Amino acid sequence: MREIGHFIGGKHVAGTSGRISKVCNPATGEMQATVALASVEEIRAAVENAKAAQPKWAATNPQRRARVFFKFVELLNKNMDELATLLSKEHGKTVEDSKGDIVRGLEVCEFVCGIPHLQKGEFTEGAGPAIDMYSIRQPVGVGAGITPFNFPAMIPMWMFAPAIACGNAFILKPSERDPSVPLRLAELMIEAGLPAGILNVVNGDKAAVDAILTDPDIAAVSFVGSTPIARYVYGTAAMNGKRAQCFGGAKNHMIIMPDADMDQAVNALMGAGYGSAGERCMAVSVAVPVGEDTANRLVEKLVPKIESLRIGPYTDDKADMGPLVTKDAYNRVNGLIDRGVEEGAKLVVDGRGFKLQGYEDGYFVGGTLFDHVKPEMDIYKTEIFGPVLSVVRAKNYEEALDLPMKHEYGNGVAIYTRDGDAARDFASRINIGMIGVNVPIPVPLAYHSFGGWKASSFGDLNQHGTDSIKFWTRTKTITARWPSGIKDGAEFVMPTMK
Numbered sequence: 426m427r428e429i430g431h432f433i434g435g436k437h438v439a440g441t442s443g444r445i446s447k448v449c450n451p452a453t454g455e456m457q458a459t460v461a462l463a464s465v466e467e468i469r470a471a472v473e474n475a476k477a478a479q480p481k482w483a484a485t486n487p488q489r490r491a492r493v494f495f496k497f498v499e500l501l502n503k504n505m506d507e508l509a510t511l512l513s514k515e516h517g518k519t520v521e522d523s524k525g526d527i528v529r530g531l532e533v534c535e536f537v538c539g540i541p542h543l544q545k546g547e548f549t550e551g552a553g554p555a556i557d558m559y560s561i562r563q564p565v566g567v568g569a570g571i572t573p574f575n576f577p578a579m580i581p582m583w584m585f586a587p588a589i590a591c592g593n594a595f596i597l598k599p600s601e602r603d604p605s606v607p608l609r610l611a612e613l614m615i616e617a618g619l620p621a622g623i624l625n626v627v628n629g630d631k632a633a634v635d636a637i638l639t640d641p642d643i644a645a646v647s648f649v650g651s652t653p654i655a656r657y658v659y660g661t662a663a664m665n666g667k668r669a670q671c672f673g674g675a676k677n678h679m680i681i682m683p684d685a686d687m688d689q690a691v692n693a694l695m696g697a698g699y700g701s702a703g704e705r706c707m708a709v710s711v712a713v714p715v716g717e718d719t720a721n722r723l724v725e726k727l728v729p730k731i732e733s734l735r736i737g738p739y740t741d742d743k744a745d746m747g748p749l750v751t752k753d754a755y756n757r758v759n760g761l762i763d764r765g766v767e768e769g770a771k772l773v774v775d776g777r778g779f780k781l782q783g784y785e786d787g788y789f790v791g792g793t794l795f796d797h798v799k800p801e802m803d804i805y806k807t808e809i810f811g812p813v814l815s816v817v818r819a820k821n822y823e824e825a826l827d828l829p830m831k832h833e834y835g836n837g838v839a840i841y842t843r844d845g846d847a848a849r850d851f852a853s854r855i856n857i858g859m860i861g862v863n864v865p866i867p868v869p870l871a872y873h874s875f876g877g878w879k880a881s882s883f884g885d886l887n888q889h890g891t892d893s894i895k896f897w898t899r900t901k902t903i904t905a906r907w908p909s910g911i912k913d914g915a916e917f918v919m920p921t922m923k
Contacts, residue, residue, distance in 0.1 A: 427458040429604050431467065431628055432611040434474040435621025441467060446601045446630070451517030451748040452738035454786035460604045463629035468596070468636035471625040475567045475594035476642050478622030483564050483592035487541040490590055494538045496617035501531045504613065508606060512577055513739030515603035517747040517788070518701045520739055523578075529868070530582030533889045536871040537590035543894045544591060556906045562898035564592035565644040565668070569637045571658065572607070573650045574600035574750050575704045581607050583875070584647045585624055587893035589614075593645075597626045598637060602750055604628050638662050645897065647888070648672065649706070651808075652834070652880050659883035670884035670896055672876065674808040675836030678711040678829040679865060680851070682822070682842035683719045689863070690841040691726045697839075697865035698814040699734060699792050702746045704754075707837045707859070707866045710809060711798075712816045713825045720818045724773065724796055727814075731774045731792040738784060748788040749811060755788040758811030762793055765804035765815075770795040776812060800828065808834070822847065830856055835879030839865050858882065 429448065430439040440461020448458040482490070501508070509523035516523070537543070544562050552558040570584035577599060585595045599607040604626075611626045627633060637643055638661040645668045648658040652673030662669035679697070681690045697709035712727075714720035737744035749755045759777050766772050776791030790811055798805050798815040805815055819825035829838045839861035840851045848862045858877035861867030869875050869890070876887030886896040 426456070429458050429460040429608070429628065431461065431463060431471070432608050432624075432626040433467075433471045434625070435615055437608070440628070448515055448602065448604065449751065450514060451750055452740075452784050452787040452789075454752065454788065457514070458605075460601050460628050462601065463627045463633045463636075465632065465636040468627055468629070468633055468640065471596050471627045472567060472640050472642050474622040475596060475625055478620055479564070479566060479592075479594035482589075482594065482620055482623050485592070487544055487590075487592075490592065491538045491540050493614070493618045494534050494540075494586065494590060497614055497619075498531055498534050498538070500613045500617055501527065501534070504609075508578065508609060510739075511609060512603065512606045513747070515605055516574065516577060517739065517750055518704075519744050519747055520742065522701050523739075526576050527578045530576075530579040530586075532871040533583050534586045536889065537586045540590040540894075543891065544898065546900075552904070553906075555909065556904060558902065558904050560900055560902045562591070562894070563901055565897060565899055566593060567596065567643050568593045568645045568647070568897060569596040569598065569643050571598045571634055571637065571646065571648045571650070572600060574602040575701070575706070577603045577606045578610065580649050581610060583888050583893075587889065588645075588647075588897040589619070589623055591894060591897040593897055594623045595625070596637060596643065597624065598629055598633050599626065601628055601630060634658070635661070638667070639665050641665075643667060645669070646671075647896070655883055668884075668896065670876075670886055670888065671882070672706070672888070673881050673883070674834055675706045675708075675877065675881050676711060676806070676808055676832055676834045677707060677709050677837040677839070678713050678832070679709045679839040679841065680819075680825045681712060681714045681719055681723055682840065682844065682847060683716050684843045685719075685841035686843070687722055687726060691723065691730065693839075693841065693865035694727065694814065695730050699731070699746050699812045702749055702790065703812040704750060704810055705866070707868055708810075709839065709865055710814060711805065711828070712814060713819050713828055714816065715819050715822055715825050717818065720796075720816065724794075724816060727794060728774060731794050731814075734792045736779065736789055736791060737781060738787070746792075746812060749790060750788070752788055754810070755790060758790050758809060758813065761804055761807060761809050761811070762813060765795050765798070765802065765813075768799075768802040768804065770799070770802060770804060770815070771797045800831075806833070826851065826854065830854075833879060834877070834881045836877035836881035837861070837867055839863075839867060858887075
């Protein structure tokens, strides 16, 4: 049985806490490895390595830091097939979906190759009599990232790439459910030329998270996970004097206007609702057709497509989606489908009880469709995180707009329409962080920022884009005047630039 430890000081180290967690193959339910769960002392060892290595890395000029990421991108492309297979084996998603996971992280690494420009400050000559004023952006020191299971390549790279490019050292605490890819990424960063100690990967559970949040030498924390944990991480980090960006749950709506291209909208819902078995924070889980005719046409076209979904293990290169990540996830999603039936929603396609020959113990749930879902139902309010799509019928545009506006979460939303006025009004008025117009999963590219509103996000600055450079650096402003410009005698009034 493979034993997975940590990556500290540029090398793999075995866990010493005596606590472990199982890593299972979601397609079979079989345990394929154990992963060590770090103690407070192991987190501290990683921090000490990071703290010792960081000053020299911060003093390395940004062009040389960028070269590490140029090489890292090259290595990611070279090792793409290996990384994707490793990811799929632990997560369960298809290999092609895993490649997408890796590529969206790779794009942020490409973005930070521009760190010599991104980290530049500002300069004002002659701000006052013989006075120059300038600002510089300096690294925070040691940062940390706590990442979820659903994107074990992308989200770690969204965090550590900008942090390290800015001159920080980094502690990554990935999900213990699929820990192998983050460790492999750390190996590739060393191969790309990153000094030992700058990127450390420590596996663990809540004990490791709390150690990160209370360690006095960690200056900033980035988190992605559920909203209750995001609130906890944000509050605890703030109480311990750390800056934090914490991203929580979602309930993403897609509004389908009567004039929408229905085939296009249905295909978008299929990919956005059932891709990766719905285990995406940007998955569309609520379809809002406007008008009864629109709703009837939508459901009529959805049903045969959902019923013909090809579900299989990652080794099936024709599969549309794979299993859920764990037995707990499987039980939770099935329980929420049960709850939807109890609440009176119309179960049009039932994914419960799906079994795949040869994989009877796998965590597979079939594509599920509810119609006539109401906003007061638990299946509408809760982030299901599974292959379950709810149809909430709206009488008109204003009623449709009102649904995502009033929902607790504000991560992503989409509208499908041919009407430019409706799309523009929607984008302007909606209180959601990321909006798609005829785009079902509006995840911004690396040079724009990613982040939701309301209970989907805590903190002022988003992930990647220029926000990430601001988050992982502090601004220092210098006002300088040389002796030839200094008057004799003390000045007792507030200095101004008269």
